Amino acid sequence: MVEVGDKLVGYATDDEVRKRGASGGLVTAVLAAALEKGLVESVVVLKHVDEYEAVPIITDDVEEVLASTGSMHSVPAMLAKYAVDRKVAMPGKPCDIRAVIEQSKRNMIDLDSTYLIGLNCGGTMPPVLTKKMLIEMYDIDPEDVVGEDIEKGKLIYRTKDGNEKAISIEELEEAGFGRRNNCQYCQLKIPVNSDLACGNWGTLLKRDVLRLRLPVIRP
Ligand SMILES: Cc1cc2nc3c(=O)[nH]c(=O)nc-3n(C[C@H](O)[C@H](O)[C@H](O)COP(=O)(O)OP(=O)(O)OC[C@H]3O[C@@H](n4cnc5c(N)ncnc54)[C@H](O)[C@@H]3O)c2cc1C
Ligand code: SF4
Structure with missing residues (x-):
């Protein structure tokens, strides 16, 4: 029970x-x-x-x-x-x-x-800034993304060629990307x-x- x-x-x-x-x-x-x-x-x-x-x-x-x-x-x-x-x-x-x-x-x-x-x-992250982040930080075309995950403090993107790339959320936020401000103190x-x-x-x-x-x- x-x-x-x-x-x-x-x-x-x-x-x-x-x-x-x-x-x-x-x-x-x-x-x-x-x-x-x-x-x-x-x-x-x-x-x-x-x-x-x-x-x-x-x-x-x-x-x-x-x-x-x-x-x-x-x-x-x-x-x-x-x-x-x-x-x-x-x-x-x-x-x-x-x-x-x-x-x-x-x-x-x-x-x-x-x-x-x-x-x-x-x-959560703002969509427009997320696309910019993918290009500048991940070197990924936003249209190639097929999935995403958050695991152990890292934001992971999977692309249609079967690869995935992970970057720590801390690093992304230091560069001005990542979560919305209110999510950072939620x-x-x-x-x-x-x-x-x-x-x-x-x-x-x-x-x-x-x-x-x-x-x-x-x-
Ligand atoms: C923005 C976000 C961040 C998350 N971060 C974490 C995390 O850091 N650690 C953790 O343990 N879990 C996190 N989760 C939860 C996790 O990703 C899964 O949603 C949860 O484990 C349920 O998995 P599932 O396969 O049963 O869900 P699924 O069967 O895949 O169902 C997901 C459901 O969530 C709904 N949904 C999708 N996106 C959103 C959204 N943005 N707002 C409201 N509803 C939505 C869909 O409509 C669907 O009904 C997060 C979820 C979201 C939406
Ligand atoms: S405010 Fe909190 S609960 Fe809502 S999306 Fe941001 S982190 Fe998640």
């Missing part, structure tokens, strides 16, 4: 979702299951345009949810407003979750019918204010598993 406060390791049982997921696709699998099992009427996810742009969508289409795998580090989207007046499940960075809770205090969101899947968050990196807190910090395996923490209790 799982209890509040437990920490678990897991991944999506669908191999394709597991492979595409930021760290094993569990968040996507949980959101899809919430729809399929009728726990919620719709789900909020990011629909990818490219590596630097994604738009939040509210959907009841499981296929759209399954297509939304992956963490967008250069998309500083705020998802809270999409939960207003809806029975939804949604992923969210700690600041998204905090905004949902603030809106609930103003009676705009009912927390009893909103399922918050929190993502650990090292920070104190809430693990969303202990959500229903599930998910991330790859602390996992032993790379990329295809996720660590899931059941937060003590949300306010």
